[in-house]
Amino acid sequence: MNLHLAIIFVLLAGTAWASSGIAVQSFFQHSTRTPIELTNIRMILSSILIFIVAWRYGGIRKNFRILNRWRGLWIELVIYGIIGIMLMQYTYFAAIKFGSAASVTVITYVYPAMVICWTSFAHRKIPPAGEILAVILAIVGVFLLVTEGDPSKLSVSIECLILSVASGACFAFASIYPKRLFALFDPYFLTAIGMFIGGIATFPFLPDLNWFEFFKPDVIFYTLWIIFIGTTIAFIFFNAGLKYLSPEIASVSATIEPVASVVISYFVFGTTFGSIALIGIFLVILAIVSPVLIRK
Secondary structure (H helix, E strand, O other): OOHHHHHHHHHHHHHHHHHHHHHHHHHHHHOOOOHHHHHHHHHHHHHHHHHHHHHHOOOHHHHHHHHHHOOOHHHHHHHHHHHHHHHHHHHHHHHHHHOOHHHHHHHHOOHHHHHHHHHHHHHOOOOOHHHHHHHHHHHHHHHHHHHOOOOOOOOOOHHHHHHHHHHHHHHHHHHHOOHHHHHHOOHHHHHHHHHHHHHHHOHHHOOOOOHHHHHOOOOHHHHHHHHHHHHHHHHHHHHHHHOOOOHHHHHHHOOHHHHHHHHHHHHHHOOOOOHHHHHHHHHHHHHHHHHHHHHO
């Protein structure tokens, strides 16, 4: 795969993830199902599909042999599956239920700033100038987005804001914690087993779960889009492209998701933002790429 095709794959993955948020918002407008129920079906069915991809590439037996050899890795997988994947998706869905997919996606993308802060704290060193700028831009950008420049009011609900930030924190955790796991396991296998573990962890909170509710005529399109396009296809494209990209190029390519979410929300829901909020969105996007641009 050449560089340009790899970039296209990552951009398509980001667009698919953005479209998933739009589908989630549409789903909640047509269904009374809860975010935890949607998290359950998305993770269980998507994990099965990604397991098939892992099997196709011969990663199943090899990875289970690793787990049989070092069984303590199961604990790390459980932590990754519950905190890094399940809670990240649940808080994201719950935030959308209280707000709009575009706002939630942009706020969630403060996670690179969280990663920078945690890495600096863990290594007890001051981050480079580009990373400090990224943190400042992210904070100011989200402030402008959620207040539209007026600290006395919020343009999104407090529940949406808290859950979006929580989703970003889980996203940051998922970016840091599994580095050693990705060095040991095939990325498709790790994604699939993390999703499966996270999906299993939701069952105790779902005493009356009925999957047939997700396949009613008025919501089946959104359910299938979330599972196939917004999860399975997105992860396959992202992993396929990321294999051939440097972290710098991948970081720049990641900005497509908040941009795509804002654009798609405008055409699907007519979601608009004031000029101050748009500046905030721009600053969040700039925060993602500023460390790379300054380093260059």
